[in-house]
Amino acid sequence: MSLTLQQLQAHLGGLVFAPPEPAAAAAGPPTSPERSSPPESEAVPSSAATAPEPDGVRLVDYASRGVHLEVRTPASQVVAAAELLDREGFALDAVTGVDWIAQGEMEVIYDYFHPTAPWRVAVRSRIPRDHPQVPTISAVFPGANWHERETHDFFGIRFLGHPDLTPLLLPEDADFHPLKKDFAV
Amino acid sequence: MTTEEIMAVAQGKAPNETFVLNLGPQHPATHGVLRVKLTMDGEYITRAEPVPGYIHRMQEKMGENRTWAQYLPNTSRIDYLSAMAYTHGYVGAVERAAGIQVPPRAEYVRVITSELNRISSHLVWFGAFLLDLGGFTPLLYAFDDREKILDLLEGITGSRLTYSYYRFGGLYNDVDEDFLGGTREFVAQMRPRLGMYRTLVTENIILRKRLEGIGVITPEQCRKYGATGPVIRGSGIAYDVRKVEPYSVYADFEFDIPVFPEGDSMARYLVRMEEMGQSLRIIEQALAKLPDGPVMAEKVPRVLKPPAGDYCYAVEAARGRFAVLVVSDNKEMAYRIKLRTPSFSNLSLFEEVSQGMMLPDALALMGSLDLVIPDIDR
Amino acid sequence: METKAACSQDCSEIVKFAVLDDLLALGRANSLWPLTFGLACCAIEMMAAGASRFDLSRFGAEVFRPSPRQADVMIVAGTINKKMAPAVKTLYDQMLEPKWVIAMGNCAISGGPFVYPGQYAVVEGVDKLFPVDVYIPGCPPRPEALIEGILALEEKLTGKRRWPRVKPE
Numbered sequence: 001m002s003l004t005l006q007q008l009q010a011h012l013g014g015l016v017f018a019p020p021e022p023a024a025a026a027a028g029p030p031t032s033p034e035r036s037s038p039p040e041s042e043a044v045p046s047s048a049a050t051a052p053e054p055d056g057v058r059l060v061d062y063a064s065r066g067v068h069l070e071v072r073t074p075a076s077q078v079v080a081a082a083e084l085l086d087r088e089g090f091a092l093d094a095v096t097g098v099d100w101i102a103q104g105e106m107e108v109i110y111d112y113f114h115p116t117a118p119w120r121v122a123v124r125s126r127i128p129r130d131h132p133q134v135p136t137i138s139a140v141f142p143g144a145n146w147h148e149r150e151t152h153d154f155f156g157i158r159f160l161g162h163p164d165l166t167p168l169l170l171p172e173d174a175d176f177h178p179l180k181k182d183f184a185v
Numbered sequence: 186m187t188t189e190e191i192m193a194v195a196q197g198k199a200p201n202e203t204f205v206l207n208l209g210p211q212h213p214a215t216h217g218v219l220r221v222k223l224t225m226d227g228e229y230i231t232r233a234e235p236v237p238g239y240i241h242r243m244q245e246k247m248g249e250n251r252t253w254a255q256y257l258p259n260t261s262r263i264d265y266l267s268a269m270a271y272t273h274g275y276v277g278a279v280e281r282a283a284g285i286q287v288p289p290r291a292e293y294v295r296v297i298t299s300e301l302n303r304i305s306s307h308l309v310w311f312g313a314f315l316l317d318l319g320g321f322t323p324l325l326y327a328f329d330d331r332e333k334i335l336d337l338l339e340g341i342t343g344s345r346l347t348y349s350y351y352r353f354g355g356l357y358n359d360v361d362e363d364f365l366g367g368t369r370e371f372v373a374q375m376r377p378r379l380g381m382y383r384t385l386v387t388e389n390i391i392l393r394k395r396l397e398g399i400g401v402i403t404p405e406q407c408r409k410y411g412a413t414g415p416v417i418r419g420s421g422i423a424y425d426v427r428k429v430e431p432y433s434v435y436a437d438f439e440f441d442i443p444v445f446p447e448g449d450s451m452a453r454y455l456v457r458m459e460e461m462g463q464s465l466r467i468i469e470q471a472l473a474k475l476p477d478g479p480v481m482a483e484k485v486p487r488v489l490k491p492p493a494g495d496y497c498y499a500v501e502a503a504r505g506r507f508a509v510l511v512v513s514d515n516k517e518m519a520y521r522i523k524l525r526t527p528s529f530s531n532l533s534l535f536e537e538v539s540q541g542m543m544l545p546d547a548l549a550l551m552g553s554l555d556l557v558i559p560d561i562d563r
Numbered sequence: 564m565e566t567k568a569a570c571s572q573d574c575s576e577i578v579k580f581a582v583l584d585d586l587l588a589l590g591r592a593n594s595l596w597p598l599t600f601g602l603a604c605c606a607i608e609m610m611a612a613g614a615s616r617f618d619l620s621r622f623g624a625e626v627f628r629p630s631p632r633q634a635d636v637m638i639v640a641g642t643i644n645k646k647m648a649p650a651v652k653t654l655y656d657q658m659l660e661p662k663w664v665i666a667m668g669n670c671a672i673s674g675g676p677f678v679y680p681g682q683y684a685v686v687e688g689v690d691k692l693f694p695v696d697v698y699i700p701g702c703p704p705r706p707e708a709l710i711e712g713i714l715a716l717e718e719k720l721t722g723k724r725r726w727p728r729v730k731p732e
Binding site: 210211212213217218238239240241242243246247250251258259262265266309312313324325326328329331332345346347558559 | 599600601602603604606608610611614615627642644646650654676677682684685702703
Binding site for chain 2: 064065066067089093096115117120141142145146167168178179
């Protein structure tokens with residue numbers, strides 16, 4: 001496997017990212033170096049700790065986070081990121097969502113692993129919570145078909161261009177999305 | 186049918202009709218509650234659409250409604266045949282999040298118990314797979330061997346199937362001489378049993394005719410669908426999380442990754458049979474090198490509140506790559522737990538691979554994928 | 564406690580054959596044919612009970628039938644889901660009289676470990692769908708517990724317990 005982590009980071013840097021917000025106080029430049037490991041047992045207020053980082057490609061400390069590279073992109077770039085990783089020979093690990101209700105956003109996380117090299121890449125994208133939609137990557141990775149159906153089941157995120165976004169794990173006539181934070185039976 | 190239609194059928198001029206056959210959710214060969222909607226052209230499958238969800242038990246939502254420690258029993262029940270590895274994945278993710286160091290003796294015992302669990306999972310697969318193909322006897326032999334493993338694990342964990350043995354920071358119970366001596370005896374008597382399985386079952390001409398060339402999965406399909414475990418190793422790619430992303434103390438052991446290039450059901454079968462032998466090797470080495478010391482880390486808080494952020498941990502379960510993504514917001518319950526399970530990705534390629542296959546061959550393919558349905562539905 | 568043998572409906576209410584009923588009950592009890600209805604983890608312990616060490620065939624119950632038309636007793640081993648519930652009810656309806664139900668494991672008894680406030684997918688116990696004759700608690704119950712459950716069902720059918728009770732020491 002000839003690709004190094006730095007080369008991969010450079011390739012991913014070719015994606016189009018949103019410019020960093022001027023008001024983002026703790027943000028660094030898009031390709032910032034190694035992230036430090038999480039703090040020790042101090043209580044961190046959740047809103048500050050889970051505030052999104054600005055877009056870009058970041059090297060991450062694998063031993064403390066389990067990923068090598070983290071890419072934050074706008075929703076329009078997830079297909080380009082998937083195509084790039086497909087060309088580099090990555091495989092799709094999972095597609096999932098997180099409901100950040102406090103910030104009015106949902107996050108779609110695409111996890112990739114490589115069958116021969118030990119690199120793990122996570123592509124994350126934040127979308128508005130009241131109208132969550134993101135283009136499908138099932139044309140690039142057919143395995144994403146089921147992952148996206150499951151994410152739609154749980155969060156209601158619409159994957160534009162998906163051939164068949166019917167419930168996968170919930171009953172066929174289900175109209176609820178149980179993993180949303182405001183879900184009640 | 187009108188007279189013209191009947192005459193057309195009799196003269197062989199009628200267009201081919203397909204019919205829809207429902208396989209499951211209650212079916213002896215689906216290994217759980219899986220429904221497959223088969224569109225059949227006679228004996229051949231034109232489309233096989235798996236419909237999971239009949240054993241969806243809200244495992245991911247329960248992660249948000251249980252404290253970190255209360256979630257431990259759930260992890261055993263995701264894939265109950267490989268329960269140790271699944272608990273390992275979850276416990277590893279939380280230890281990564283909270284920065285807890287596990288003492289070496291606990292790591293070695295985790296490896297020994299995970300590998301024993303892997304052998305017992307492969308034995309259940311072996312018995313059930315042969316049962317699908319029509320042979321009842323190997324099930325009885327396999328379950329007999331499995332009972333010996335279950336006796337060993339019951340002695341230290343108290344449970345036969347769903348163990349919940351690991352805790353954050355180590356184990357809750359140390360191993361005793363009974364377990365260590367019993368495991369050495371088991372390894373000694375299991376090797377000849379594997380040889381017996383080879384002569385009685387693997388070299389059986391009926392099994393070879395049923396499996397060779399059936400259900401070929403290409404390496405590119407494995408990559409596109411994210412298939413892992415014996416499925417990808419049976420297609421020629423040496424991907425094993427224990428070697429590619431070594432976790433726990435697997436880097437200390439010498440073992441091979443059995444890889445077969447053909448990609449058919451026989452290759453996946455052989456991968457699992459060889460893996461049992463490799464697991465015995467790992468257990469022997471771990472028993473020889475087992476260090477003394479505590480089995481639980483010091484100063485693990487009773488109510489765990491890992492720092493905010495997201496953390497991922499992957500293990501090689503019996504069925505493939507199991508990864509836990511944990512999103513914490515510094516509370517006593519997780520904010521989000523995502524379980525990446527191997528059977529989900531392994532089954533997703535069934536629709537593409539089974540096109541044009543005969544139904545019994547498709548069942549052989551499904552058995553060789555080694556699915557556990559609660560692993561798919563979570 | 565006396566338990567009467569299970570009779571079939573209609574004319575048997577008017578005409579009773581004492582010894583023949585007992586004989587029929589004995590025959591039914593000693594050759595219960597379970598339906599292969601393993602849903603989740605308890606299914607593995609059910610398979611272990613049918614396998615070599617615990618050997619259900621000593622009690623006549625090793626013939627697991629996949630078809631509900633051929634089965635006497637439905638051993639519900641595992642969690643019932645709201646998506647699965649109609650299928651379970653259909654299977655129960657398809658079984659022929661006389662039929663019995665054993666709820667094996669905590670999930671079949673009351674939803675098991677998957678019940679939490681606000682849960683959306685699990686049916687809390689198979690007795691919400693149809694009547695159950697024997698409850699076997701455990702998560703999963705040991706194969707010996709399943710055998711004890713089958714012996715309890717035999718006792719319910721015949722009025723007598725075939726195997727002596729093992730007293731704890």
